[in-house]
Amino acid sequence: MSNKLANFLASFAMLWMIPAAYAEYKLNLTAPVTALGVIIYDLHTVITLICVVIFIVVFAFMFYSVFKHRKSVGHKAAQFHEHFWVEVAWTVVPCVILLAMAVPATHALVALRDTSEPDMTIKATGYQWKWGYDYIKGEGEGISFYSNLSTPRAQIEGTQPKGENYLRETDTSLVVPVGKKIRMLVTGNDVIHAWFVPALAVKQDAVPGFIRDTWFKAEKPGIYRGQCAELCGKEHGYMPIVVEVKTAADYTTWVASQKANMKKTEVTEDTEKKWTLDELKTAGEKVYANNCVACHQANGMGNPPAFPALSGSKMVSGPKEAQLNRVLNGKKGTAMASFRHLSDTDIAAVITYERNSWANKTGDMVTPAEAKAARALPALDETSGK
């Protein structure tokens, strides 16, 4: 192999190492695992270097003045205040530098926005405060699930030591195959969120009522973490994203197991099972901890008026239908989202739990069948549903 070629290959190889090296010190962008991510990383490096060089040159002049042109060393002031050609030069030269920067920037941007001919299409929906994924097209289409923060509250509150992936771990991950162009459709359910995964060099605002798209093609299997990047309310900091990039074979296995699970839930959610109140209450406590505790608090006292107390609440001790309606449909114009996506059993369990906890002693039980029937109800009118 010729020297030149060997040198070129060696430098190219080193270029790939640089992101890894810097990532250790956490001084630079996250090590990219996509080809476009590498382009962006390098673009950032080049622009920053140009800025550093200009900065040093300009301030070399300033510091020179500071030391050599000071009154205390006897320097007398010149009185010039114009110089046509110098001024032309320092206007034209920056123009040229910026034009030079614009060229690679334009190429990278056009590539970034080219979502055509994807291998797979997945929709990410931002909710207050979790992500939902729907596999729209390609291998795995039809798979659909939510992805919640899975860090226990005890770690957040400091009563348990924090795990390695504190705040960047979820109960389910977005699983994709390596080396495939994944087109991400991004939208919001309620307010604007943003789907951001640094290692994939992807960020797209999730705007309610509109679908935007972006894309990535991961070159390395692995787990890549990100989080919501647009202020979306109180739990904005608590809606992470975990993307698992698998080899083609592992991905196919995963798809098969997901589909099998989905079948199982459809078949085995037995709304005819005879539950006891205690069983529902116990199950409901878990559902509450996973879905309700952030706003309504573990003690049921909430944080009124934005987050009403459930303990001692009229709605919780009143007719079951109204409470079912509220949980299934949410309350428009407030942070109370719809929890329709929970299973009938989970809905029944959590309402039973609430109606028999804290200051609430209704002795009521809500069955999964009742929860299922309540799905047909139209949402309560917001002025009269209180």
Added chain:
Amino acid sequence: MSTVTHDHPHDLSHDQDHDHHDHKPTGIMRWVGSTNHKDIGTMYLWFSFTMFLVGGAMAMVIRAELFQPGLQIVTPEFFNSMTTYHGLIMVFGAIMPAFVGFANWLIPMQVGAPDMAFPRMNNLSFWLLPPAALLLIAAQFAPGGGAGVGWTMYAPLTTQAGPAMDLTIFAVHILGISSIMGSINIITTILNMRAPGMDLMKMPLFCWTWLITAYLLVASMPVLAGAVTMTLTDRHFGTNFFNAAGGGDPVLYQHVFWFFGHPEVYIIAIPAFGVISQVIPAFSRKPLFGYASMVYATASIAILSFLVWGHHMYTAGMPVETQLYFMYATTLIAIPTGVKVFNWVATMWQGSLTFETPMLFSLGFLFLFSLGGFTGLVLSVVPVDVQLQDTYYVVAHFHYVMVAGALFSAFAGIYFWLPKWTGKMYDETLGKWHFWLSLIFFNITFFVQHFLGLAGMPRRIPDYALQFAEFNKISSLGAFGFGLSQLLFLYVVVKCIRSGEKALDRQWDGADSLEWTHLPSPAPYHSFTTPPKL
């Protein structure tokens, strides 16, 4: 009027008061009813400093919570409220009124006018501010707490917010009205009341920067008013401007807001440039390099500032052609800004420099504002911005230009003009301490935030993953130090007013604008009641 001959060549105090007895109203009505540009300027400055401390306290809460991962001190919703009001109070309550205070004090004196064109409207412009500030503070105590929506108040999150949002919208309206009236005053004063011989291209650059800024304000504040009014009607009157289900578009809010928001940052920066353009020549004992280019560069920046708002919303989903346009337009602003920086350095070049506190803050400005400008250039490149939008890199960028930029410039101006305003000198040693402490702690606080942003830490989160812990801790420590250092500034100012040494009429031998060459220190209550001979 008889001509006045000078017995004492350096004593200008008899020059101006022969047709007045320096009649000042007394007591509280002096201030409540003031139509005097100096008193009103003083009130703006004290108001802005008070708001600076209030906004600063909110920043301390933010940095205290971010000191370590986990939620230790405040709830997430309170944290969001703190970030929101820290931004609103600092932008609208601290930094903008500070520069209006400078405008009030200096423009009439620098153009040779006896006061502003509309002294009563001037009074109203100021007195609208304390009620607006009280509304912003009262919003914290509204049911549900302060609105946790960010100072940018994006829809449709704002539709969900509690009653505090309405108080906030009302406050923003009042602040806008105050700014618009102030701008009308400034434009009219500069265009109509300059003394004979004070041509536009002879005015101190500070006046030019305020003339240009006033036009920016008049054009952009009504747009902000539109944005928050649409938010109000979406909240309460059944409109759907920002609600897709009703036929609207959340991104419309962003366009309208940032159409105001980008000129807004230049509204803050351009008067800061004006102050620096007075201070650096004075301490270089050399005229400002390229006066005409500075005027054109400032005007170019102002015009361009209306054409680049999209760079705040690159990831909102605009078409690639639009992203390309905004990227090119945004990088263009680097050119006139660069010209200004070069001109300031060229002013110093071959000068005869001394480094009293105003000059130290100006050099700090020059160095750190430029650094902030460079990170702005990095952010303007869309593919890179995709990684950095809504992260701490942006927070670092704007604190470099707003704090190390505008705030340092305000400090430079205050130290520079305190002798003229009060007739007394500040303590130079303590002033230097204030500078060095501010410089060091500022950089500890904000330099590391660039790395947080690069590593992917988003903004406006009360808690974060463990890899961000080290730099957050450092940033918080820096913030506590920076906050404390500002108390030193308060001490320096109060000490100057109460017991500073008598200042010279022309305290700075390199200063050459009319307030320094034609007026005593302190400047008389009514100055230039007859125009100066130029």
